[in-house]
Amino acid sequence: MNTILKQNFTVPFQYNVCFSEDIFDPKNTLLAGTLGKEKASKTFFVIDSGVAEHHPNLVEQVKSYAKAHTDKLFLCAEPLIVPGGEASKNDRAIMEQIMEATHLYGIDRHSYIVAIGGGAVLDMAGFAAAISHRGIRHIRIPTTVLSQNDSGVGVKNGINAYGKKNYLGSFAPPYAVINDFNFLKTLDDRDWRSGLAEAIKVALIKDGSFFDWLERHAAALAKRDMDPMKTSIIRCAQMHLDHIAGKDPFEMGSSRPLDFGHWAAHKLEHLTNYTIRHGEAVAIGIALDSTYSHLKGWLKAEELQRILALISALGFDLFDPALTGENLLKGLQEFQEHLGGQLTIMLLRGIGTGEEVHEMDGDLVRKAVAYLEQISLKKEPV
Template sequence: MKRRIEQSFAVPYTYPVIFSENIFNVGDPTLAELLDNGKGGKAYFVIDSGVLEKHPGLVDQIKSYADAYQAQFKLCAEPLIVPGGEASKNDPQYYEKVVEATHLYGIDRHSYIVAVGGGAVLDMVGFAAAISHRGIRLIRIPTTVLSQNDSAVGVKNGINSFGKKNYLGTFAPPYAVLNDFNFLKTLDNRDWRSGISEAIKVALIKDVDFFEWIEENASALANREMEPMQELIVRCAQMHLDHIAGKDPFEMGSSRPLDFGHWAAHKMEHLSGYEIRHGEAVSIGIALDSTYSFLKGMITSAELDRIIAVISSLGFQLYHPVLSGEMLLKGLEEFREHLGGQLTIMLLAKLGKGQEVHEMDQKLILEAVEKLKSFQSHRLIAN
């Protein structure tokens, strides 16, 4: 006897992405309303150590806020402090501490884990929340440009393993995302600039008007003017959300257009021992794939010049020594493996329009690397 039963269902996901300031001010009930499950929500905070260094009073501020809204939620334990950056994703002890806390403090599926920090910490905490009780409500409070305009608004979580970025991970939408622009004021220049690369990325493959806006505002962004940065973050976040709401939010296929510039970026991060920040690696990856697109005859010399000029004017490097050598090329196979199928790389058909390809010429990749090295040398001479 042979029988077959098929199951098909759809699950809607809705979560708010809120842009605000001073979210822990007791006069602002936004966070308390998110943490109120109708019977006194239980909240567990995990905080990026780098954020705490810049905001030493943050833990006391969170406790005062909880005291003011104790009818809505309560803190179930002292906040957990974890290292910022890729260190939190490279060492499994940190996600294990979050998982252990869910056991020790009775954090269940109707409780909340609140992650405060940069994208790496949010990735790690999100992974721990997703695998505990098959999914605990996660509220992300991103504190960097990169996390506010890109990583925190999406559905991905993960940690690094086997020397590969995000090898272990989940697709699990957050319960809410709460951006506080005030955290950006204390970023160092590298972290302020780093997240702009994700805006360049999405503009180049989806919206030429946005790319031209970045061109026009590059000087203001580089000079840390808050108003254009807020506009960039909101606009970039909206474009990422629009993409996620499209046909393949959980990346069941091999097409990942928002990973333009990322196949090389992920490899550069690893080869540098994560000395290169993610956004810095993405900017070089964008420059590399744009140069490759030019060498393939897909975009014009004038278009490439505009891309290189924008990346340079924002203060990004165009080349790093880890680009040289055969190790970079291994990133292509690792990226294909990460996709789980056919190699699919996003290149440029023109400014504002991406085009996917399924193979890349390794000789042209190395030629593109040499051109970036030349671009960087000429920039140094000019300065």
């Protein structure tokens, strides 16, 4: 005889994604108000080394801010500086420093781990927070375009393992996300443009009018005009939030439309030992999947040319020597394993209209790679 007891419950999640400037100015109460809603909260800061280098007064600003708002927060330890970029996700010992700090300083579920940095550091710190005490409140302060408009606003955390990106991780919504546009001013040109790949992505699969807007403002964005960048970040972040609030926020199924261009990008990052930025790899992945969509007969030639022209106008490459058909076919298998189900790839029916497929033609993948390689070599497209 079998006895089956069914359990069913719903857990609501709500968090604010805030946009501001000078968040560590004592006069700006945004962060203090987020941390100390009822009483002063124990707080531990994790800071990206690249951010600390470009903002040498940041640690002192954090300390001064805490002193000015002792009724809202108190620092339980010196801020922890960790390596930035994928290095923070490739070395598990870095994440373990955060977990050890939760033990040493009594950081519990009513405390806060505040991470300041790019998407990789936020991913790593968020994972440490999620698995310590089964979940410590985590506040993200993204400092790159990519993390402010995409990775920093979502519910995913993780580190790299076994040669695969984000192999270990969790779905754990942040307590809050606080964006400070001033952090963007010190980005180098590669990191400035890198996050724009995610804007192209959501525009192509969700909003043709946003793609038109990106085309009109491409030159200003490439020249580091802050006003259109702010608009792009907020609009892109809103579309990501709208998607997360949809049917499958924790990706229990195999549908991941926001991963348009990413299956190839993840493989390319690994093949280049992460010397290529995530956004740069995504831009190439978008170019590849757009070309594939055209070769499949779904995307008009003029639409493909608009897409490739925008990617190029923003300063991205369309091809990397590590990109070969055989490498990418291996990447498809790894992507399917990561999904844990059937292969699901987002392609384009037109600018602003995405459609999922569950198989990819290997010959068309190779032709798409060859097409982009010829363009990069200034040859006539195949």
